[in-house]
Amino acid sequence: MTMQFIYDLTFSELSNVLKEWDQPAYRAKQIWQGLYQHLYSSPAQFTNLSKSLREKMAENLTFMPFTVKVIQDSSDGHTRKTLFELPDKNLIEAVLMHYEQTFNVERSTSPRRTLCISTQAGCAMGCVFCATGQMGFKRHLSSGEIVAQVIFYAQLLKAQNETVSNIVFMGMGEPFHNYENTMSAIDRLNDSEGCNFGARRFTISTVGLVPQIRRFADEQRQVNLAISLHAADNDSRVEMMPINKRYKIDELLEACKYYVMKTSRRVSFEWALINGINDTPEVAKKLAAKLRGLMCHVNAIPLNPTAGYNGKATNRQRAILFKETLEQAGIPCTIRLRRGIDINAGCGQLAGANSS
Numbered sequence: 001m002t003m004q005f006i007y008d009l010t011f012s013e014l015s016n017v018l019k020e021w022d023q024p025a026y027r028a029k030q031i032w033q034g035l036y037q038h039l040y041s042s043p044a045q046f047t048n049l050s051k052s053l054r055e056k057m058a059e060n061l062t063f064m065p066f067t068v069k070v071i072q073d074s075s076d077g078h079t080r081k082t083l084f085e086l087p088d089k090n091l092i093e094a095v096l097m098h099y100e101q102t103f104n105v106e107r108s109t110s111p112r113r114t115l116c117i118s119t120q121a122g123c124a125m126g127c128v129f130c131a132t133g134q135m136g137f138k139r140h141l142s143s144g145e146i147v148a149q150v151i152f153y154a155q156l157l158k159a160q161n162e163t164v165s166n167i168v169f170m171g172m173g174e175p176f177h178n179y180e181n182t183m184s185a186i187d188r189l190n191d192s193e194g195c196n197f198g199a200r201r202f203t204i205s206t207v208g209l210v211p212q213i214r215r216f217a218d219e220q221r222q223v224n225l226a227i228s229l230h231a232a233d234n235d236s237r238v239e240m241m242p243i244n245k246r247y248k249i250d251e252l253l254e255a256c257k258y259y260v261m262k263t264s265r266r267v268s269f270e271w272a273l274i275n276g277i278n279d280t281p282e283v284a285k286k287l288a289a290k291l292r293g294l295m296c297h298v299n300a301i302p303l304n305p306t307a308g309y310n311g312k313a314t315n316r317q318r319a320i321l322f323k324e325t326l327e328q329a330g331i332p333c334t335i336r337l338r339r340g341i342d343i344n345a346g347c348g349q350l351a352g353a354n355s356s
């Protein structure tokens with residue numbers, strides 16, 4: 001029998017495995033709680049199970065098939081990036097960001113711990129400003145490979161008496177290109193008998209795959225949705241983001257309206273501010289006109305540098321002017337902090353290589 005990756009299993013699949021092993025039904029629940037509540041990392045830790053069952057688990061199920069290749073901390077100590085090697089030698093990265101002095105949604109004073117998780121090795125979407133896009137597509141991650149990145153960091157934080165506050169799918173890859181596995185990973189982490197990680201603490205960021213946005217809206221998930229927009233007209237967007245050949249801006253914004261209508265949830269637009277390209281007051285006005293009437297918010301972030309793109313980051317002054325122009329036109333905007341740039345852990349800088 002081939003080894004099965006334990007985080008790939010849904011609860012009912014795990015129950016079936018145990019049934020095949022002639023185990024009583026409650027064993028599945030014990031194992032599930034061990035995995036997702038106690039965050040056990042090996043069969044030996046399941047001391048509530050018999051020795052023979054632990055041995056059977058060790059023979060048939062793998063726990064962490066990732067090799068941790070490199071762990072890097074940013075110089076400000078707020079960002080940690082981990083490079084994992086998968087069994088087939090593909091590389092993926094996941095990032096932990098610490099936001100000290102902020103309040104989380106429950107308004108407690110505990111610091112936020114946000115995880116930025118990958119859904120694919122590489123990416124097929126080819127956005128020119130993005131290091132993952134520049135490396136091309138390698139493969140989809142399985143649901144368990146997505147879950148395991150979260151578990152890895154949750155274990156690390158647990159050792160310091162801390163927990164994960166938010167999970168954003170803004171690492172390598174396009175989550176809606178790997179829709180089933182991404183949703184299945186969310187379901188597993190959301191399960192109330194396991195991690196019990198609330199849907200509203202997840203954010204999916206997409207390049208703008210229209211059919212999947214509509215499907216996501218129909219499923220009425222409480223997960224936050226962010227759309228990588230970066231341009232306010234088709235001519236400029238297509239130069240940066242090839243996907244715009246397939247789904248034009250108006251069609252994309254229609255799908256966003258549908259999402260807001262179906263879920264009553266606000267949509268966020270991601271905007272990498274590139275000097276002289278998409279950061280002028282004229283562009284801000286054009287964008288505001290496009291977004292008028294849509295319940296939304298713009299997240300602007302000065303472009304992070306990548307090897308394959310010449311564009312430069314907007315400076316602080318221009319970024320503030322962009323934000324103010326949008327807000328005067330009635331569109332809320334925040335300028336996000338750049339994080340972990342010195343270790344290439346910022347948005348769009350993940351490329352599965354120890355390049356810094």
Ligand code: SAH
Nearest residue numbers: 130170173174205206228270272304347348
């Ligand atoms: N594929 C998804 C999620 C991963 S990219 C998406 O594109 O939305 C995460 C975010 O980083 C996206 O908003 C993306 O547009 C942005 N991004 C990519 N390259 C960037 C760069 N060089 N600087 C700043 N943001 C970047």
Ligand code: SF4
Nearest residue numbers: 123125127130133207
């Ligand atoms: Fe892929 Fe997102 Fe990068 Fe575009 S920005 S290439 S969709 S990871």
